[in-house]
Amino acid sequence: MxxxxxxxxxxxxxxxxxxxxxxxxxxxxxxxxxxxxxxxxxxxxxxxxxxxxxxxxxxxxxxLDQFKFLFEYPDSVQVIWNTLRIAVLKMFFGFVSTLGFALLINEVRRKALRSTVQTFVFLPHFLSWVVLGGIFVELLNPDTGLVNQVLQGMGIKPIFFLGDNNWFLFTVVSSEVWKEFGYGSIIFLAAMAGINPALYEAAQLDGAGKWKQVLHITLPSMIPTMAVVLTLSLSQVLNAGFDQIFNLYNPLVYEKGDIIDTFVYRVGLIDGNYSFSTAVGLFKSIVSLILIMGAYRVAYKVADYKIF
Amino acid sequence: MRNKKKIIFTSLVLALSFSSVIACSNGNEPGNTKQPEKSAELKIVDGKIEPAVTITMVRGEDPTVKFKNGENYMDNVHTRWAKETLGVELKTLWTSASGDGSYDTKLKLMLSSGDKMPDLFVANQANTINTFIDSGKLLDVTEAFDKYASDTWKAAVNDDPTAWYPFMKDGKKFAIPVLRPTMGTQSTLWIRQDWLDKLNMKAPNTLEEMEALMDAFVNQDPDGNGKKDTVGLEIAMKDQMLGAPMGDSSWIFGLFGAIPERWYPSADGNLQYGSIQPGVKTALGKLNEWKNKGFIASDIALHDFNKVAENVTAGKVGMLGGESWMMVYPGSMLLASNPTAIYNSYPLPKGVNSENMRTVGNPYSSAILISKDISEEALQAFFHYQNALYDSYISDDPFIFKGFQDGYDYIIQDGKANMDEKQIPGGKTPTMKYTIAGADAVYPSKRLEANLKMAKGEALTNADLAALAPTGILGIDDTNPLEHFTTKAILVGTEQTDTDVPEYFQGPSTKTMLSRKELLTKMQMDTYIEIIYGKKPVEEFDTFVQKWKSSGGDDITKEVNEWYATVKK
Structure with missing residues (x-):
């Protein structure tokens, strides 16, 4: 054919x-x-x-002076490393949570419950980080924030989520995952809807339980989709999420929270430096291009799947 | 495969040639610069130029400006007045939103595309203004201002001649500052009067009294909700120390004899950077102590101006430093939910060595940039127009601008101005924003005089009222009681003007600033905040100073003083 x-x-x-x-x-x-x-x-x-x-x-x-400036700047290694760390963590946990959620919600048979849950997990995607930033600062306040009051109620000492480098990382990654996993699961759900039901029926006849069905039918059928999602998300490896970080970070967490985009923003504040921001943009694009090409090769070799 | 490569190559070539076509049209048009004719004399009859002269301009849309009766920037009561009374036709070629930066982008596009510039326009971003000054397309206004500006206008600028500094290059003036009153931009100490009364305490005169008051505000539950959820002092310090109009930190450091992030003269007359002065070290130690005692918020590192406004509105803040309009915003938002919650302004408590310092705003808000291709007629017409606006200061007619203000800023009833929003048909629309400068013509010292009389409740003469005429506010506006707080705060502020520290460095960013300023600011904020949070001992400050100096700070200091030498006379 x-x-x-x-x-x-x-x-x-x-x-x-x-x-x-x-x-x-x-x-x-x-x-x-x-x-x-x-x-x-x-x-x-x-x-x-x-x-x-x-x-x-x-x-x-x-x-290459603009690139030299970027790489010779005393903080740039730290900033690039921070960006990678945050982006990769977000990518990994984002992928796992969207896939997990899609698998779970796919098993829910009651339509009303299913669509209600989906609507609710979609919603945060449409909120801007400017708004969410303010809400999180309030929620995570070390004295009066709701989260810390609950923790204190359980006998745990208050945590300054946005003021401690490791907790900041945790907060940034988990809040991003919370915001986006519902929206990200759409594509997986669509892929699951496309799996031939006959396969499941056959498996049931062979005595496969839910778990076995997921393991041997759902997941293998979704490998191409997963390859696409992963490959495309690699292009974001140098985007750690300016909107989010900018609204949540502060000098206490510069060490692990300062990313390329916030750094460029602060440099740009001093004078409109078009060339420098173009150079950084170009650098980010080139890295993304190389990664996408690499991932595409791998996807093609491993999953025998052509995206383009 | 081969074909594919060819296609890619062709499209790349195409893309490049397209962009170079575009770029070509950027070129300058040589031989097209006409010299203004020097001989032109305008015929002026009864203050009106005959025949009318056109001035072309572009303008940024001020988000606070209002129009009614179907008017707009191109055609409104003010432009009609200018044409009919002064014989000056203001022709606005285009407008663009200034709030989101698109106006500045459009200005720069105009420059890079080589489009013909309008006769004049106003800009307020230093970066935009410096770009135009460097482009060589602006008129050196030194001579024109000397020749055509009225004595009143000149005197107004002379109130603080440093207003020229940011617009000077090689001793020449390339833009005319739009003046603004600086009184009221300094911090006074705003204290929750209802809490003060409830706890039966008094406004502090010394640092010790201030600490006692903070203690009370935090530990004696002034809002009576049974929870320990109030802070004694609110400060905005996210990303940088200075710059927030509410929650200002300058006066706190000033209690200890230094102001970070500001250039001001040292004892030897050269400019020094406040961030590395020893006074800051003491102040940081104190802030750390206050943080430990809970006088300031535990997440203070996250507080910016918006957060300060939010906390004031939520009724959590006992004291803060802020500009004169504190009760208008965010105070009015607090009042909306709690009608007894009032902040009053008080003088700053005495500093540790009986010395105080605090920042004061720049004497300009923006600048008028004039094209070097402007015709002599249009240039003279502009000065004629601007001089006319400054005539209010030598007039004793409060209704000198009635021609465009009556029915917009106020209506005249029984020979007096009624400024009540509800009485003016179609609502109140401040016409001062329709002027070329987009703001009222300010003569700082005369304006202050009139404002202080108002604050003290003294009778205003017609000359005083005329000095206020450009604002469209003629006397105390009883319809807006919050304005009383503002004028009173200005009065309180004027009692301590000897503590005001303006920004002395008004030049463009220096070479080392461009490459190192971000690093130095980050280093500073890192050190300051970690000391305040007790993550590092206060001695860390000395290490920071050494590092600041060796990482480019010394070079910047040198460059700043080189600039200072060119303006200091």
Missing amino acids: EMAAKKHRGKIVRRKDSWQLYLMLIPAVLLVLIFVYMPMGGLVMAFQDYKPYHGILNSDWVG
């Missing part, structure tokens, strides 16, 4: 009377060229000392 489809597709491409189809493509191609590729020309700013009144053509070329 697949072979046939391939042949068929090849035929269409070579047909001479298909020029109308190409004509219809032109607007889309133009849009992509103008709004996606053309702005990429601005990346040359990363190698310049860009000044608005000189423009891109007349600004001075500084070569």
Whole structure:
């Protein structure tokens, strides 16, 4: 079947009377060229000392100075390391929790209960971190915050969640997971809905329980989806979540909480430094590109699955 | 595979050529700069230029500005007044929201695309202003201001000539400061009057009394809810020490003889950086003590201006330093839920060596930038317009601007101005925001005089009222009682003006600042907060000072003083 489809597709491409189809493509191609590729020309700013009144053509070329500044800055290693740590933790726990939640909710048979739960876990995704930041600061207050009052009630000493480096890490990762796991589970649920029910029926006949069904049918069927989700999430490895960190961090947790984006923000505050932020953006894109390509290879080799 | 590569390559080439086409249009247009004709003389009849001269401008949309009767920036009661009374036609080419930074982005785009500049415009971001000054497209206003500005306007700027500093380069002036009153920007000590009365205590005169009061506010349950949930003193210190109008920290450090994050002269006359002065060390030790005693919030490191406002509104705060408008915001929000909760402003308690320091705001709020391509007529017309606005200070007609204010800022009833929001048809709309500067014409010392008379409840003369005329507020507005608190706070503030420390460094960021300032600020906040939280001993401050100096601080100090030498006369 697949072979046939391939042949068929090849035929269409070579047909001479298909020029109308190409004509219809032109607007889309133009849009992509103008709004996606053309702005990429601005990346040359990363190698310049860009000044608005000189423009891109007349600004001075500084070569790799902006990148040198980033890597020679005394704090940059720490900041990059922090970003990686937070992003990878978020990625890992985010993946595990969304998958786990999807598996569990998929087993709920009562539709009303199922959709109610889903609605509730979706909701936090739509809240902005500016709002949530204020709520968390209040909830996690070491004296009067609800969380610490509960802890105290259980005889545990109050914890300054946002003022201690390790607890900060914990708070940032768990609150992000809490906010996003409901939304992230959509794609897994969709994949599960697509699994052939006949497989489950056959397994039941063979005497497989729920656990065995999950292990031998649901999970293997979802490997392609998991590969896509993981690969795509790798592009976020240098994005630890500016909105969230910026609203929660403070000098007490600079050591583990300061990330590339907050650092760039503070540098940018001093003077509009376009070239430097472009350089950082380019650096992040290149790292993401390499990671995605690597992950894609692995997914292809291991899961024999082509995303693109 | 081969084809694929080719396609990618072609699209890349395409992308690059597109961007270079765009970039080409950025080029300057040489030979297109016309010299203003120096000989032009305007014909002025009864204060009106005949025929009317057009000034083109662009403007940022102030989020607080209001319009009515279908008016807008392009056409409103003020622009019509300017045309009919002064013969100056204000033509606004475009407007853009300034709150989210899009106005500044648009200004810079105008610069990089090589578009023709308007005759003039107002900018308030230092970064934008410096970009324009560096571009060489601005008029050196030194001569024009000397020649065309009225004596009144000149005197107003001369109240504090440092207002020019940020806009000077190589001794030339490249923008005209929009003045603002600095009285009221200093912190006074705001104390919950109802708590003070309930606990039967008095406003503190010394540090010891202040500590006793904080203790009472924390441990004697002033809000009577049976919980220990109040703080004695509120401070905003997230990310940086200075900068929050409410919860200011400068006066606290000032009690110990230093102000962090500010450049001010040392004994030898050179500028020094407050963050590394020994007084800060003592202050940090004290703050640590207060933190341990619970006088300040346990999550104080997370408090910024918004959090301070939130805590004041929640009725948790006993004392804080803040600008004169404290009772308007956030005080009014507290009043809404608790009508007896009032903060009164008090003088700062005496510092440890009987010396006090606190910050005072810059004497300018923004600047008027003039294109070097402006025509001589338009230039003169601008000064004619601006001089006219400053004429209120030599007038004794409180209704000097009635032409555009009547029916907007107030209505005239029985020869007096009625400023009641409810009495003005269509609501109150402050017209001072329609002016070129987007603010009232301020003559700081004269304005202060009139304000102080109001605060003391003295009778205002017509000349005093005329000095207030640009604001559209003629005398005490009984319809807004919270304004009384503001004028009273200004009065309290003026009693300690000898403690005011302005920011002396007004130049553009220096070379070392660009590469090291972030690092130094982070280092500072790290050290300060860890000392306050007791994670490091107070001696750590000395290590910080050494590190600050060797990590670029010494270079910055040198550069700052080089700049200071160019403006100091």
